[in-house]
Amino acid sequence: MGFDDLNPLLHSQLRLAIMSLLISVEEADYSFVKEQTGASSGNISVQMSKLEEAGYIEINKTFKAKRPNTSYTITNDGIEAFEEYVNTLQQYLDVPDSSKKG
Amino acid sequence: MDSQEKPVNAQESLDIIHEMITRAKGNIQESAFYFLLWGWIIIAGSMGHYLLLTYSSVAHPELAWLIILIGIAASVVQGIRDRKTQGSSTYLTRIYTTVWVTFLINYFIILFFIAKINFYITPLVLVMAASSTYLSGSIIKFNPLKWGAVFIWLMAIASFLVVLPYQLLLTAAAVLIGYLVPGYILQNKGG
Numbered sequence: 001m002g003f004d005d006l007n008p009l010l011h012s013q014l015r016l017a018i019m020s021l022l023i024s025v026e027e028a029d030y031s032f033v034k035e036q037t038g039a040s041s042g043n044i045s046v047q048m049s050k051l052e053e054a055g056y057i058e059i060n061k062t063f064k065a066k067r068p069n070t071s072y073t074i075t076n077d078g079i080e081a082f083e084e085y086v087n088t089l090q091q092y093l094d095v096p097d098s099s100k101k102g
Numbered sequence: 103m104d105s106q107e108k109p110v111n112a113q114e115s116l117d118i119i120h121e122m123i124t125r126a127k128g129n130i131q132e133s134a135f136y137f138l139l140w141g142w143i144i145i146a147g148s149m150g151h152y153l154l155l156t157y158s159s160v161a162h163p164e165l166a167w168l169i170i171l172i173g174i175a176a177s178v179v180q181g182i183r184d185r186k187t188q189g190s191s192t193y194l195t196r197i198y199t200t201v202w203v204t205f206l207i208n209y210f211i212i213l214f215f216i217a218k219i220n221f222y223i224t225p226l227v228l229v230m231a232a233s234s235t236y237l238s239g240s241i242i243k244f245n246p247l248k249w250g251a252v253f254i255w256l257m258a259i260a261s262f263l264v265v266l267p268y269q270l271l272l273t274a275a276a277v278l279i280g281y282l283v284p285g286y287i288l289q290n291k292g293g
Contacts, residue, residue, distance in 0.1 A: 006115075013110050013118060020122030025190045028126075032189030036125045065186050086119070092112035 006092075009054055010085045014039050015047045019082050022057060022074040030070040048072060056081055126190065135180060136202075137285030143173035144277045152270035198241050205234040224269040228258035228276055235280060246287045250280035 010016050017037045021028055034044055051057045056078030060071045074082070110118065150166030208230050216223050232254035239247030257276035261269040 011110065011115065013114075016110070016115055016118050017122050020119045021126045021190075024123045024126035025192045026196060027191050029189040035189065036122065085115075089112050089115055093116065 004088045141282035145274045148270040148273040201237045225261040246284040250284040254280035
């Protein structure tokens with residue numbers, strides 16, 4: 001079709017949601033991600049690990065108000081991948097009928 | 103493929119991105135708390151100082167400004183509370199906080215050397231306040247705050263031209279119109 005392939009790592013509902021959240025903030029806590037995405041804890045952990053393996057995000061484990069706290073930040077590689085994904089997405093959206101296809 | 107791996111089409115992808123970015127934008131309205139608090143504190147300080155200076159024989163009418171300590175305490179408490187509940191920090195919040203921390207550092211340096219500048223502090227603080235207010239309005243893209251800053255600048259210029267008791271009245275007016283009015287508009291914007 002002449003289209004670039006969408007990055008499969010980002011082309012998934014939850015991972016895309018997570019990346020969209022992280023690109024908008026400097027840092028997000030686990031509880032914030034859970035609340036905003038509405039995903040289950042297990043789900044989030046699995047997807048975060050995949051994103052971390054790809055070098056798209058950093059997982060920081062610290063203490064906040066004396067409680068263990070996990071927070072996430074997007075990396076420069078993650079920002080680049082996200083931008084690339086959005087640019088590719090644009091190609092699909094520019095074609096009138098493409099949005100109806102899976 | 104399990105549910106979290108569910109593929110999405112281009113439009114759905116775009117919707118997810120849009121929804122998440124909107125959610126993450128957070129509540130600029132939360133900043134209104136600090137604006138309202140500090141607006142009232144500064145008005146109380148300047149009016150207290152003015153009233154004591156004009157209508158009483160108190161030796162140190164400027165002690166009315168000790169009310170600032172209440173503002174600092176309340177801001178710190180609220181700041182800690184915000185940090186616990188927020189769950190995310192945005193670049194915007196950090197820049198915004200930096201602007202006002204910078205203002206406070208400048209303010210305390212000037213306050214420390216107040217005797218060196220012949221106690222001529224009010225117009226200087228108003229100039230700084232106008233600049234920080236303008237930056238805040240610009241950062242959160244909120245025009246009423248920018249216009250508020252312009253008003254504070256005008257009051258700063260005016261206060262260079264009058265003596266102390268009137269400078270205090272100009273300060274109260276600057277804060278009322280430059281801070282509080284935009285502060286309440288900001289708060290109501292959030293609903």
